[in-house]
Amino acid sequence: MPALVPFLFFCQALGASVGVFTAVWSEVAYIHAMRDGKVDHAERVHLNALAKGLRFGMTLLLLASLGLVVAAYVLQVAVQPALSASYWTSIALSLLIICVTWALSRHKVSFSLGSAIVFTAWWFLAYLTIGWLPSLSFGSAAALLVLATAVFYVFLHYGRFLALRK
Numbered sequence: 001m002p003a004l005v006p007f008l009f010f011c012q013a014l015g016a017s018v019g020v021f022t023a024v025w026s027e028v029a030y031i032h033a034m035r036d037g038k039v040d041h042a043e044r045v046h047l048n049a050l051a052k053g054l055r056f057g058m059t060l061l062l063l064a065s066l067g068l069v070v071a072a073y074v075l076q077v078a079v080q081p082a083l084s085a086s087y088w089t090s091i092a093l094s095l096l097i098i099c100v101t102w103a104l105s106r107h108k109v110s111f112s113l114g115s116a117i118v119f120t121a122w123w124f125l126a127y128l129t130i131g132w133l134p135s136l137s138f139g140s141a142a143a144l145l146v147l148a149t150a151v152f153y154v155f156l157h158y159g160r161f162l163a164l165r166k
Contacts, residue, residue: 001074008067015061016126019097022053023122027115027156031163054101061129062094086128089141093125112160116153120145 029050033043069081081087097118104114124145127133136144 001071005068005071005075008064008071012061012064012068013126013129015057015059015064016122016129017057019054019057019061019122020126022050022057023119026050026054027119030115031160034160034164058094058097061125065090065094085136085138085141086133088138089136090125090128092138092142093121093128093145097121097125112157113153116156117149119156120149120152124148 026047029043029046033039033047039047069087072081100109100114100117100121103109104111104118124133124141128141133141
């Protein structure tokens with residue numbers, strides 16, 4: 001069982017990395033698709049393939065996270081994952097990505113705001129999974145996410161404005 005833990009960490013980081021890569025790629029693909037003012041069939045197929053990539057990344061990340069929780073329980077680790085702020089932050093980010101993506105697909109939230117939230121949450125999840133995000137409390141991480149989402153919203157909106165300008 002102890003040999004399985006590094007593999008699960010790798011799978012978790014791989015899932016987050018796939019999610020970030022696909023989120024960036026989907027933003028670029030969306031801008032290219034909207035340049036002519038409408039999304040045709042080939043562009044829609046490409047965007048659907050990117051959605052499958054995002055689904056794969058999230059599935060891999062969540063399954064690896066579940067495996068790590070089970071491994072921590074079996075190995076009787078002193079501090080269980082459910083007692084750490086980083087665990088609950090990663091779970092909240094995963095749920096945020098899933099809920100906002102669902103809302104985007106049902107047109108319940110504006111594309112600009114929803115894509116900025118998902119884009120920022122994927123980056124936060126990747127940084128948290130890889131260990132590049134400093135140790136923060138849940139409230140601090142949420143506040144930083146809101147601030148970073150506002151910054152990414154402005155950058156993505158301005159980038160779309162420049163790309164779609166005739």
